[in-house]
Amino acid sequence: MQFHHHGYVSTDPRIKPAAGVGIDRPAELPDEVDVLIVGSGPAGMLTAAQMAQFPSITTALVERRDGRLVIGQADGIQARSVETFQAFGFAERIIQEAYRITEMCFWKPDPENPDHIVRTARTPDDPTGISEFPHLIVNQARVLDYYAEAAAHGPARLKPNYGWEFQTLEVTNEGDYPVKVTLTDEDGNERIISAKYVLGADGARSRVRDSIGAQHVGGVSYHAWGVMDVLANTDFPDVRTKCAIQSKHGSILHIPREGGYLFRMYVDLGEVAADDAGAVRKTPLDTIIAKANEIITPYSLDVKDVAWWSVYEVGHRVTDRFDDVPVEQAGERMPHVFIAGDACHTHSAKAGQGMNVSMQDGFNLGWKLAHVLEGRSPESLLSTYTAERQVIAQNLIDFDREWSSMMAAKSEELESPTALEEFYVKTIEFPAGFMTEYPESLIVGNNKHQDLAKGFTLGKRFKSVIVNRVCDGNPKHLGHLHQADGRWRIYAFGDKDSTKLHEFGEWLGTNPESPVLAHRKDGEDINALFDVKAIYQTPYDEVDITKAPAIFKPENGPFGLVNLENVFAADVEESIFDIRELSKDGVVVVVRPDQYVAHVLPLDATDELAAFFKPIFTV
């Protein structure tokens, strides 16, 4: 964490000084905003937290509810989400209060006595070390609290405006604020807000989606589940372990919750008949508890308190486009309205994906909006949002359909008795959130030089490794220094004797073609848009930091203080060069503001580097 360089900070350094629109920002909803976010779920809140980092952008978030979410909804947090929390500064805290999944148990009917269940497998949750972050369970309400805090503590000081319901919108294509949005307050009074951009993060029944004429398409088969957050005593020995339980009487997905006592059970209520007309949703709590007891026989639950419960049916649907530009006009018109999260994709809760994918939608969009609104990038950057995220949504639906139908199937219906746990282990990268691989585009380079950095796959998220900071010998997870500040990262991994590294550094810091100089706005700090880091092959105590090119030690803030914390060296024993298979001749790895690898280039491919950034930036 860097601070004090604009003068001494006495209080919590996580609370950034208010700047720009954040200074004395009024609490009321303004008439005109750059970005209007509808909905304070995970997608909307992450986007709000992201937008709050930009002091020149006015963002407002409206939410129908009269206050924060109190209870219920999603609770499974995949490692990629924890990685994202880290970028927003609250991973440590949420880990501390969450339940951590380290393994999953599988229960099946006992072959000797099929009325009873027995444990048939215990599988580690992340056997291949896909991430240094844990897989957590914690209530959605807390996740939203942390994003709300990040939004409130960002320089733009953003707080949700509760009690406003989105009704409809019109894209006028006129004036600076072309989207006219109609809201109503708690008393039904209408209000029109004008916005440059609107994000519909208003959930599965999205009215923003409807208002842009997007279609929510997908299967018609519905399956019903009872879900309950329970305080109970039980003799079921795995009550504090995540379990998939399949029995003669149906199945349960069992999830221990944060705090050591609470747990959640998703109890299978079966396929819903086409003419059910919502009858299943009237299933009483007692029936769900009785069903759960039946499924876990010979064990039983003594329920003391039910914190929250619900019955819901799920289909699998994806929206045909994630913005207001009809497919046939793609590329011609530029989008002004976007949808994210459940508004784009709905599916079961079984794979614990809903909240997670929704957040990544927001993370993908936020920095793009900021680049355009800060006047750095052309509007066409915004078209990459639909292009990138729609595929992900489709993958999600496909995965979820397979997993949830396997979960609901009886043992004997599955291909093999171990089909469920095999599928779980085989596909682990997906539910952990790391399968996303954006294809080549305006913001993902070609893979000509991928071999120079085999471990940093283009289009996938930058997977962190610990390196040593030269100035103080501190071991640091390189990727964790990548905060959600809207900046691009350029990692310059050195060659053996650092000759090419230093040449690259000189070019980057002095040549007018260098993206760092070419796309710098007048008067801004040299590292305002690009955070450039050098990683030497030499052990850290042999690197002479005084010799490192100036671009690796940028001057900052009002005092022009030198930042010495961007110069690193590979660890002697666990070298990032070995772990990520980096060329010993050095390599440049470019990472997008949302942590995805954008380019891999040799140290001397300065022309290619310059050319990559040219279309991304207008300044």
Added chain:
Amino acid sequence: MQFHHHGYVSTDPRIKPAAGVGIDRPAELPDEVDVLIVGSGPAGMLTAAQMAQFPSITTALVERRDGRLVIGQADGIQARSVETFQAFGFAERIIQEAYRITEMCFWKPDPENPDHIVRTARTPDDPTGISEFPHLIVNQARVLDYYAEAAAHGPARLKPNYGWEFQTLEVTNEGDYPVKVTLTDEDGNERIISAKYVLGADGARSRVRDSIGAQHVGGVSYHAWGVMDVLANTDFPDVRTKCAIQSKHGSILHIPREGGYLFRMYVDLGEVAADDAGAVRKTPLDTIIAKANEIITPYSLDVKDVAWWSVYEVGHRVTDRFDDVPVEQAGERMPHVFIAGDACHTHSAKAGQGMNVSMQDGFNLGWKLAHVLEGRSPESLLSTYTAERQVIAQNLIDFDREWSSMMAAKSEELESPTALEEFYVKTIEFPAGFMTEYPESLIVGNNKHQDLAKGFTLGKRFKSVIVNRVCDGNPKHLGHLHQADGRWRIYAFGDKDSTKLHEFGEWLGTNPESPVLAHRKDGEDINALFDVKAIYQTPYDEVDITKAPAIFKPENGPFGLVNLENVFAADVEESIFDIRELSKDGVVVVVRPDQYVAHVLPLDATDELAAFFKPIFTV
């Protein structure tokens, strides 16, 4: 972190529900309090955070300043303090914002050119792995903020009362609130507060100390230092590393500070003449900066901003007693007034000890006050405070005197050219805060069975090891589960086949002689005073948790929910039995509420266990 067992907690689980005196607690200072703390430095604030955990105890903290400390004072946080922060729930957060010391560099005059300094050594900060916690640098103001938060979020909802100055006190030995304390507000208006106990944590010039007639005794030699927190650019290559710099022109202790830019320099201003009469304190900032530049030649500092600076002289003094009972009356009269922190011991800042030792004073006293005030323990427990802490203070002074005179010495005056770094490495346990070893007393048992647990030295702090939680397979640092909640810990380490472990568990949970039952107050949870944990030798996935005796799975809270999180197993590869040299026949380790090992006993020494606790508790 355990929560939800008293019903669903939707908001931050670190904020404990208000209880007892904390419910609708008024902000004003009451006329009568159980405990009055004077001074909101590290000693006072820790004690406040501790007392706030007890809903039946009314504690108030008065502070002369009109608000929180803003800047300055101590910044070196030893590992033991971070361990203590962990017990108060904020270690992760403060680590995140602090500077972490991983090594220390030593600079000396260059033998070839004695006008210049050269680096002569680079030593790792904790070469022997004395603690899993880091050694940090962070401003005292932030440490106090975190304690203030812990106090405000404790069930008793304690907030400092700023703007009250302590004048004097009188111990009347009359009534329920025998100590009459005279305070003045900002306008000089007097007010008398009656207290059961008073803690003077009012710093080096303590008036509480004076009012109980204690003597601050010690050496008369004074040494002056200029200290400055600086934002500067420099070519000194170790500016981000802790350094001891000795030059022809004097010496500097150089400390990088949190946030990546700021650093602190302690610049030696030499011995103070007996007739100086404070003249040295008038040394201007420019002189200190010039002196610093001279010392670091051939490097130089380009100072951009000075956040804080001060000139101070230090002597070495210890107070003859830490409570109001004159030495000749010790044991006859019970203490009602205590002093802690700088009020008891003053010394140089060179070894970074002041804040740290002060906090441990408070940690030692807090739970004892709570035990007595909750009616659990006899007042004689309070006499152990002076007995235990005075020795520590003397050790501190001795250590500090040696270290600071070595620091101030010229190279050629030292025994050998490497004397300074050798002393630093040799004595590392001391400045890390782990040398404390309380002797046998009312609350530290005899060492007859020490051999059964060689790695848990009686009277030293319980050094944590990772074990596996049986109910969910989560690896957990056993010691980190020991929160500052005033409870004793009983760790029952199992024998090979767990026979004796289960016998011990049965006895502990059912025999009327068991301390858990004998000292339980009517109606309170079975784990209100004792947190009992079992650690099996068997791998965690082979332990049948359903067979563990009930005392290891206590029922909790209004619903009588079973707590499954107290049953552990040694890790197969890194077994706590091997690492701490525990007997394979099992062993019981008792740990005090302030994390010091109180007793080591065989699993079958139930009589000895019962006998140990009898004099500690009156209930």
